[in-house]
Amino acid sequence: MGEEIFDIVDESDTVVGRASRKEVHSSGLLHRSAHLLVFDSTERVLLQKRSYEKDTFPGRWDSSVSGHVDSGEEYDQCIVREALEEIGIVLGETPEKLFKIDACEETTQEFTWVYRTLYEGPFSVNEQEISEIRWFPGDVVDRQLEARGEVFSPAFALVWSKMREVGYLRS
DSSP states (O other): OOOOEEEEEOTTSOEEEEEEHHHHHHHTOOEEEEEEEEEOTTOOEEEEEEOTTOSSSTTOEEOSEEEEOBTTOOHHHHHHHHHHHHHOOOOSSOOEEEEEEOOOTTTTSEEEEEEEEEOOOOOOOOTTTEEEEEEEOHHHHHHHHHHHGGGBOHHHHHHHHHHHHTTOSOO
16 A cells, blocks of 8 residues: 555645645644544444554544545545445445534644444454444543543544534433
C-alpha cells in the first residue's frame, strides 16, 4: 500500500492542494475526515480502541469508525469505505449524516462529518487499525469522559459532546 495522499483544504473546506499524510500531520494543514457511530437496538454505541501502532492517539477509544478522506474522495464515499476497511460493515448506502465539525485542535485540523447507523454485527476488525471493539451504554461513555477523558481520542470526545448538544443521544 502506497503513501496516503489527502486533499488540503482552506478555512471554507475548499480543496486547495494535496499532500502526504505525513506532511499534512507534521505541518498542521487543514484536511478532511469522517466519523461513524454504530448503535445497536438497545442504543449502545460501538467504540474502537485505536491500535497502539497508530501515529495519533494510540490506544485510545474512538468512534466506531473514523478515517481520513482520501484525495479526490467525498465524505460520503470515505465513510462507506472506512466502515468496510475498519470493522467489515458493508453499507448499502450512505449512513445517516448528522453534522459537520469545523477543523480545530481536537480534530487535528480536520473538517469532520459525523454519521450514524444501526447495526448489530457481525464485525470483522482490521487489527492494523484497531486493537479492540466494545459496546458501551451512553451513560457509561458520559461517566468515563467526565472521570477519565484521556482514555478517549479528543475527536471522539468532541463528537460525543456535539451528539449530546444537538439532542442525538438520550439522557
